[in-house]
Amino acid sequence: MKRLNKHSAIVDACYEIGATGWFLVVLLVAIPRSLRYLRETIRQIWFVGAKSLIIIMISGLFVGMVLSLQLYYTLSIFGGTSALGTVVALSLYRELGPVVTALLFAGRAGTSITAEIGLMRATDQLSAMELMAVDPIAFVATPRFLAGLISMPLLVAVFNMMGLFGGHLVGVNWLGIDNGTFWSNMTSNVNVWTDVINGEWKAFVFGAAISLIAVFQGYNAPPTSEGVANATTRTVVWASIVILALDFVMTAFLM
Amino acid sequence: MNPRRSYVAGTGLFILLGFVALAYLATQTTSLVNYQGGPNYQVTAEFLNVGGLKDRAPVKLAGVRVGTVSSIVLDQRSMEAKVSMTISKRYNEIPEDSFAKIMTSGLLGDQFVSISPGGSREVLKNNSQIINTQSALQLEDLIGKFLTSSGSSKSGG
Amino acid sequence: MVRVVELSSELSGKKIFERISLEIPRGKITAVMGPSGTGKTTLLRHMTGQLHGVSGKVWVDGLDVAALERKQLYALRERIGFLFQNSALLTDYSVFENVAFPLRQHTRLPEILIRNLVLLKLQAVGLRGAAQLLPSELSGGMARRVALARAIVFDPMLILYDEPFVGLDPIALNQVLKLIRTLNRELGITSILVAHEFAAVRQVADWVHLIAEGRCVASGTPQQLAHADSPWAAQFFGGKIDGPVPFQYPASALDEALGFVGPSS
Numbered sequence: 157m158k159r160l161n162k163h164s165a166i167v168d169a170c171y172e173i174g175a176t177g178w179f180l181v182v183l184l185v186a187i188p189r190s191l192r193y194l195r196e197t198i199r200q201i202w203f204v205g206a207k208s209l210i211i212i213m214i215s216g217l218f219v220g221m222v223l224s225l226q227l228y229y230t231l232s233i234f235g236g237t238s239a240l241g242t243v244v245a246l247s248l249y250r251e252l253g254p255v256v257t258a259l260l261f262a263g264r265a266g267t268s269i270t271a272e273i274g275l276m277r278a279t280d281q282l283s284a285m286e287l288m289a290v291d292p293i294a295f296v297a298t299p300r301f302l303a304g305l306i307s308m309p310l311l312v313a314v315f316n317m318m319g320l321f322g323g324h325l326v327g328v329n330w331l332g333i334d335n336g337t338f339w340s341n342m343t344s345n346v347n348v349w350t351d352v353i354n355g356e357w358k359a360f361v362f363g364a365a366i367s368l369i370a371v372f373q374g375y376n377a378p379p380t381s382e383g384v385a386n387a388t389t390r391t392v393v394w395a396s397i398v399i400l401a402l403d404f405v406m407t408a409f410l411m
Numbered sequence: 412m413n414p415r416r417s418y419v420a421g422t423g424l425f426i427l428l429g430f431v432a433l434a435y436l437a438t439q440t441t442s443l444v445n446y447q448g449g450p451n452y453q454v455t456a457e458f459l460n461v462g463g464l465k466d467r468a469p470v471k472l473a474g475v476r477v478g479t480v481s482s483i484v485l486d487q488r489s490m491e492a493k494v495s496m497t498i499s500k501r502y503n504e505i506p507e508d509s510f511a512k513i514m515t516s517g518l519l520g521d522q523f524v525s526i527s528p529g530g531s532r533e534v535l536k537n538n539s540q541i542i543n544t545q546s547a548l549q550l551e552d553l554i555g556k557f558l559t560s561s562g563s564s565k566s567g568g
Numbered sequence: 569m570v571r572v573v574e575l576s577s578e579l580s581g582k583k584i585f586e587r588i589s590l591e592i593p594r595g596k597i598t599a600v601m602g603p604s605g606t607g608k609t610t611l612l613r614h615m616t617g618q619l620h621g622v623s624g625k626v627w628v629d630g631l632d633v634a635a636l637e638r639k640q641l642y643a644l645r646e647r648i649g650f651l652f653q654n655s656a657l658l659t660d661y662s663v664f665e666n667v668a669f670p671l672r673q674h675t676r677l678p679e680i681l682i683r684n685l686v687l688l689k690l691q692a693v694g695l696r697g698a699a700q701l702l703p704s705e706l707s708g709g710m711a712r713r714v715a716l717a718r719a720i721v722f723d724p725m726l727i728l729y730d731e732p733f734v735g736l737d738p739i740a741l742n743q744v745l746k747l748i749r750t751l752n753r754e755l756g757i758t759s760i761l762v763a764h765e766f767a768a769v770r771q772v773a774d775w776v777h778l779i780a781e782g783r784c785v786a787s788g789t790p791q792q793l794a795h796a797d798s799p800w801a802a803q804f805f806g807g808k809i810d811g812p813v814p815f816q817y818p819a820s821a822l823d824e825a826l827g828f829v830g831p832s833s
Contacts, residue, residue: 195419198418198419198422199418199422201422201425201426202418202419202421202422202425205422205425205426205429206421206422206424206425209425209428245440249436275659276658276659279654279656279659280652280653280654280656281656281657281658281659283618283652283656284650284652284656284657284658285658286616286618286645287616287618287645287648287650288645288646288650288669288670288673288718289642289643289645289646289670289673289674290669290670290673291642295673306426307425307429309429309433310425310426310428310429310430310432310433311429313429313430313432313433313436314428314429314432316432316436317432317435317436320436320440339440342440343439343440343441343442343444344442344469344521345442345521346440346441346442347441347442348437348438348441348442348443351441352433352436352437352440352441353437356433
């Protein structure tokens with residue numbers, strides 16, 4: 157009985173994008189009301205941010221290490237291995253840090269937000285809050301949205317630092333590039349505003365997009381186990397597409 | 412410590428760690444490292460051609476960084492590029508007749524201003540101008556010279 | 569206390585109520601009964617302002633629920649306790665924090681006062697010892713009692729019980745019955761029960777409304793309804809398979825569906 161023809165798939169996608177957009181407005185309007193639930197936002201930063209630290213740090217380390225290996229090989233073709241520090245740092249700050257962290261964040265925190273809110277809906281917890289005169293948008297949805305927004309730039313900074321450490325480890329301690337060259341080349345070519353801060357902007361926007369999608373999917377999941385499972389999958393799919401698309405747009409306009 | 416407080420502390424720790432990482436990246440791995448805080452003075456020099464020299468390029472003396480290029484503008488009267496440099500006050504005994512050259516770090520690296528000290532007793536002060544300059548070496552010019560000289564040697568032989 | 573006047577209502581295109589009217593007296597236990605799917609829970613959701621009817625009005629304590637602004641509605645809800653069928657405890661808070669939740673959200677009471685209030689309410693439902701457990705560690709009956717403690721933490725004027733007897737063993741059932749009775753008799757809390765277990769309801773209810781097909785088809789004391797001659801009451805309380813509530817979901821004729829009689833012939 158599934159309508160699988162192309163037409164309805166496109167209409168469904170448009171509907172979903174539009175509904176997500178409206179939900180963003182709802183969340184933003186609820187921010188003043190959710191300020192009295194500051195404790196809940198802090199708790200969510202703990203759950204989505206602090207608890208993602210380990211995976212982010214390990215991934216950052218390995219991404220930095222492999223980046224160093226690959227770029228060393230490429231640069232050695234042109235005899236420019238002294239630029240390794242610069243290239244590793246720029247790749248991390250401008251592109252890999254925000255994007256890889258965002259994809260990991262969507263898988264680690266986005267899915268858990270969707271599943272949690274979906275189950276809260278299925279077990280009437282959201283209705284219960286409404287009946288206890290607590291607005292579930294302000295108490296459940298907005299704090300999670302804000303937590304994603306706040307956590308992502310911090311996670312990206314940690315990811316970049318670990319990546320740089322990994323890159324340094326491979327480039328200097330293993331491949332034998334001079335430590336001074338690595339750092340001085342990097343510090344004379346990496347710019348705070350166009351590289352570090354623009355990367356953080358990306359992280360901020362990705363964080364907003366992921367947590368918006370995750371909260372929206374959870375909030376609108378059908379209250380069945382199948383519905384929650386599908387919503388979790390859709391969170392990952394939509395978040396990944398949106399991250400990569402936004403990445404292109406932001407790179408084109410910001411950098 | 413009761414559990415309600417411990418996650419607040421954990422969250423605080425996480426936020427702190429994030430900001431420390433960000434501060435580290437911003438100040439220790441970028442050109443901010445080379446930012447000369449504290450007192451400094453301005454020196455200018457005019458070059459026929461600055462090549463690929465950019466704002467915030469380093470100014471070095473004997474390979475040691477002493478300052479940064481703060482602006483590059485075209486002087487309409489002399490039709491030369493006027494390069495302003497910010498030099499740290501720590502280096503306040505650079506002779507007035509020093510020689511400013513635009514050099515390239517490595518074959519394809521970035522360009523910077525290199526100062527070779529002269530012998531004068533007078534030293535550079537705020538707003539002094541370095542008279543003796545040498546423009547950037549243009550790779551294209553070099554290759555052109557090489558080609559013509561090898562061509563002429565062939566015809567001569 | 570609650571007056572429903574000529575309420576008509578739809579849920580996703582399906583008609584639920586058709587000009588239903590009923591009245592809930594103050595200080596009494598009133599049961600709303602009826603076959604599954606007649607919208608008993610929907611009726612409760614009208615009283616809390618979660619749903620709005622197409623026409624008609626719902627008055628709660630003299631307030632027209634549908635006309636209230638968000639703030640007034642939330643103020644009204646603070647005076648209503650609601651017991652969910654599946655308890656709806658917040659899963660990542662302990663029993664204590666669940667009961668304390670409304671207090672923490674709406675008051676700035678000092679911690680010691682909150683603690684004492686919560687422990688008193690938990691004592692009332694007999695679960696003071698379970699204060700530090702998580703909802704996942706509770707049995708269904710215990711969870712419902714915790715939810716009840718949470719519903720009464722503000723000493724509401726009205727409690728709505730949505731299917732409070734479903735899935736309870738006889739011991740837990742009697743505990744819940746006793747609690748409902750105690751809360752009503754000793755604190756004077758008006759109670760509305762949505763249920764379909766007549767045996768349990770007749771032990772506590774002062775008044776029963778029987779709704780079916782979007783209308784209130786019979787009202788009376790449990791004793792009156794048990795012996796009423798309305799066909800609805802007779803079928804429901806007698807538990808007969810067929811009657812005004814059909815066994816068959818509306819469908820085309822069987823022989824036609826099986827192809828014995830062609831639509832053309």
